[in-house]
Amino acid sequence: MRLIVEGVGHRYGALEVLDGISLTVAEGEIVAVIGPSGCGKSTLLGILGGLLEPSAGRILTDGAPPAGCLNPFTYVFQDFALLPWRSVAGNVAFALEHHRLTAAERERRVAEVLATTGLADFADALPKQLSGGMRQRVGIARALAVTPAVLLLDEPLSALDAQTRELLIEEFLALWPRHRTTAVYVTHNLDEALRLADRVCVLSRRPGRVREIVAVDVPRPERDGARLASLRDRLWRLIQDEARAADRERQPEILDAGDHR
Amino acid sequence: MMAPLRFRGGGFTIQPKRHTGWIAGLAVIAIWQGASSAGWVSPIFLPSPAGIAQALADMALSGQLWRHLAASLKRIVAGFVLGGSAGLAIGLALGLLSHVRAAGLPIISALFPIPKIALLPLFILWFGIGEPSKVATIALGVFFPMAIATYSGVDQVPRTLIRMAQSFDVPALAIVGKVILPGALPGILAGVRISASIGLVLVVAAEMIGAEFGVGAYILTAGNLMRTEDLLAGVCLLSVLGITVGFAVSAAERRLLGWRQ
Amino acid sequence: MRLLSIAAALALLATPALAEKTSLSVLKLASSGPVFLAQDLGHFAAEGLEVEFKFFAAAQPVAVAVVSGDAEFGVTGLTAGFYNLAGKGALKIIAGQSREQPGYKLSAYMVSNQAFAAGVRSPADFGGRSFAMTQVGSTFHYMIGLLAEKKGFDLSKNRLLALQSIPNMVSALQGGQADTAILPSTVAVPMMDRGDAKIVGWAGDETPWQLGALFTSPKMIDTKKATVERFVRAYKKGVAAYDLAFQKKGDQAATDKALDILARYTEQQKGAIAAGLPYIEPEARFSARDIAKQVAYWQAQGQADKSIEAKDIVVTTFVSSID
Structure with a gap:
């Protein structure tokens, strides 16, 4: 585009x-x-x-x-803007929850972006348990999850x-x-x-x-x-x-x- | 010439001391009982711990204890649920809607400091002398701190999180439910802690209105009859309730706010 | 040398001795009239006493102030709380104060408009009705007990509403949340005049009793007996002045003057005071038998400790009992 x-x-x-x-x-x-x-x-x-x-x-x-774009204009923020009460996977899922997706499709997207950003092992971690770099990887994963x-x-x-x-x-x-x-x-x-x-x-x-x-x-x-x-x-x-x-x-x-x- | 470096740090840090609190409490009770037994303190001015324990035991054995506790707890829970949920709703509106904040904050600031006891004659006219006026007294006392705590809790939610949610096209209602409410939860739970204590304080005021049973009514009657053992036994019951509520809120905080840094 | 000391002693006698300071806890009510009169007419001063008044809003603190030593004497209505304090050896009744007496409109039996319409027209109809009072163990509580005894209704079938204050009682009666109440005439008459409730009788006419008393601490009697004697003497003169002004009513000038004094101390309208003056026995005597009956009543109700002995509470050496 x-x-x-x-x-x-x-x-x-x-x-x-x-x-x-x-x-x-x-x-x-x-x-x-x-x-x-x-x-x-x-x-x-x-x-x-x-x-x-x-x-x-x-x-x-x-x-x-x-194809598959859910949110054409998608931000990655300076201060990461992660919900501190949600896990890594939960933060990524946050961008998907209000879209009409099957649970399987949502899980697939989350798993995929976590894998590409090297976060697969941290899916259940809370933001406070991550370094700054890992937090921004979550921010990037969340942005990629909606296929911008x-x-x-x-x-x-x-x-x-x-x-x-x-x-x-x-x-x-x-x-x-x-x-x-x-x-x-x-x-x-x-x-x-x-x-x-x-x-x-x-x-x-x-x-x-x-x-x-x-x-x-x-x-x-x-x-x-x-x-x-x-x-x-x-x-x-x-x-x-x-x-x-x-x-x-x-x-x-x-x-x-x-x-x- | 060699000399060991002098250590200048240390001190000024508070460390948790688990047993000191219990020992101090027991020591105070022991000294108090000792002074009473020795006759240094007249039982008219300050009954002995043993006397208070006796009064509590009498109350428990006669079954009155449960009757009073049940009556008061019913009122506190009803008042807390009513006043708390109204405070939560109004606090959210104050936190989110500019017009409501501009109109509501001065009103709340004006009404908050009114001593609820001063309104009892009016409450009797409005709500009668049955349960409604007692529940209303507690509800009104709980409402204000809850509204203010919720409102400032909403203010504490980082705006970037809201912008982030908007940037993913999350619907407004979902932003309130998934971002603002969880983000305001620390403030809301602080409000619960304060307003639960206020509810306990107000149960005495509420039960001024012709209550036959209730811890507050028991304390009032004991005071009117100058039965100081009974009076302090009732006060002990209120303290135990207060400590229980404090523990419950702390447990809720540990469970719900584990995500905080 | 001896001459000198005799001269000094004479000089001490001749110059008026410095007045002894004492204190009295009291309510700003017409029933406290005798002490106001004794103060204003100089009876305390004549006994060499300088009395400081400590004013309270309810009977309970008046008694507590004497127990705590904040006041040396107290004068007020007798409640279950008073007897519990006295039973612990903290208070002694030394003279009488107001009595409910036929013909004296001190405490009114009141009925809400709703209950009146439903047929509660006289004190005899109070059985089974909700009754507003200030506190458990208050004088109002005792008076409804006396009424139940006289009219033969079972008080346990009445819903007794302890509302803690007179304004709360007024509200409950106005709104019809309480069917009945006993209220002081100063409150009852204006309510009746406004049409907010009905007066259906007076406690003095139905159940006379010893309502108020002058009391002090046992320690005062033990250590400052002379002071207590002087205080009671002055108090009796105040009672006599009260009797002359309001009960014998021979001297209109004395009545007017006494009314002026009461109005000044109580900060109430003269009309309201005159309408609700209690009866006070002219020699400040009290009924020890009535005190014993009150103690027994509260004990039977479970409001007073069983260990209290009425005879230990009253001292009849300063003023004799009526009985």
Whole structure:
């Protein structure tokens, strides 16, 4: 499924956070959105998945969702958003319970995604018994269980330590070719963006506007420090000044922004 | 010159001491009995533990104990179920609906501190002097802490969990049942603990209204007749009920809230 | 030297001695009239006593205050609770106070409008009817017991409703939740006037009894007997003044003055006080036989401990018994 963003703007009262965002995400493409903190990345993601209503512009989709899709726009959250009173399997099942599925079909889906994310042995564990990395694997398994058309990942690795992050990136890269799900990946981490994305969309500081969209034209398996160095430099120069300016700004109070709890 | 490093840590941590509580309790009773037996404490001012035990034994042997306990428990359970479920419903509405919160919170804050005993003459007019007025007194006392505990419990549910459920298109009613209610359960159980104690306190007030039987009526009559042994025996019964309720709520918390960190 | 000490002694006698401080726990009711009169007319002062009044809202705390030592004397109605305290050797009755007496409208037999319509028209019809009272063991409880005895109905067939307070009793009677009650005239008459319930008789006319008494602790009698004697002497003068003003009624000026004093102490309207004045025996005597009957009644009802001996509760050395 293709995703078309047309002139999307958003404001929280008097505070303008996004302005004139236009972007097309092709079927099976991963687009990373980066930008300084407070540039409206998470707001944009909320709008893409229909959790927030944009103040201006519109979102269009093109094409049919994949077979067996239960929830076309599916999120993976920064803080995992797991129900602490449910087991791993229960959390995955939560995304399926309100759909008309046979019990067998539900169990099959749960077992399948737990197997692909390496959680099969942890099906009965409670979230509190898991490490951060395992919790985010549950978050990913839950997202995969509904066979999404578009995955919306909101800084999925930023709550994890560096080693875990590295492990999960590798797993994600191994997993993704199987489904080739269209994905929008919001991050403030340049390396994550460069390792995963087909294209990187750089937003300016608030109000967020598209500064540049950079294609990562190195095949994923060949992406290493040396091959990406010049691209990394270019992106860093693009966001450096914005980041510095944003860092020195006073933080406004934003009500109900995606990443504010 | 070598010297061993001086240890400066330790202390300031509370460790569970299982037997100290029992020993302290028994010591207090022993000293009390000793002072009474030695004649240092007049039985008019403070009856001896043996006297209180005798009063309890007399009550148990004559069968009055069960009659009083049964009468009071019926009222407490009925009042608790009525007031508790109403408080739960109103607390949920306060937690979830903006208009209800804006209208209801000031009303609840205004009515909560009213001493229920002051309303007894009105309750007699409204509900008569039979069981309804007694149950209503307890129900009213239970309602307010339950409503407030539920409302703040709902507020404690992380908003990201609700957004997550919405992102999977979970219907609103299922969000209340599967996310908000279990998430508010710690607050609700805290409310149960407080309101159960309040119910026990209010049984004395409720049984001011022409009750023939009941622990509260027994205490009141003992007070009116200046039978201090009986009075304290009744108070002991209430304490035992209170401790039992406390244990029951703790057991429920261990069973239902094991998922907490 | 001797001369000097004699002179000092004379000087001590000549200058008025510092008044001895004592205290009295009491209700703000017209039945406490004698102590208010004794205070206001200077009878306590004349005995060299400076009496501090400690006011309470119910009979029970008045007695408890004397037991706890918060007051040295108390004057109020006699309840089962009082006898249980007295039975433990904590209280002694030393003089009489109010009595229910024919012709004195102190406590009214009341019937709810509903019960009245259903045929409860006189105290004789109280049998089998629900009866509102303040507390188990209260004076109201005793009076319904006396009535049952006189009219020959079985009290165990009446539903006795202990409602703990007079406002609760009024509510129950108004709403018809209680068929009958006994209420003080100050409450009963306004209720009747408002049409909220009916008065069908007066306890004084049906069952006269010793309602109230002056009491103190045994310790006071043992250690400060002189003080007790002076207190009782002043109290008797207060009773005499009460008798003159309200019972003999020879002197209108004295009646008016006494009414003024009572109105000031009780903070009630003069009309209401005058309508509900109790009878008080002119020499502050009490009936020891009636006290013994009360104790026996409560013991029979299981409200008073069997070990209580009525003769140990009363002291007739300060004021003699009527019997």
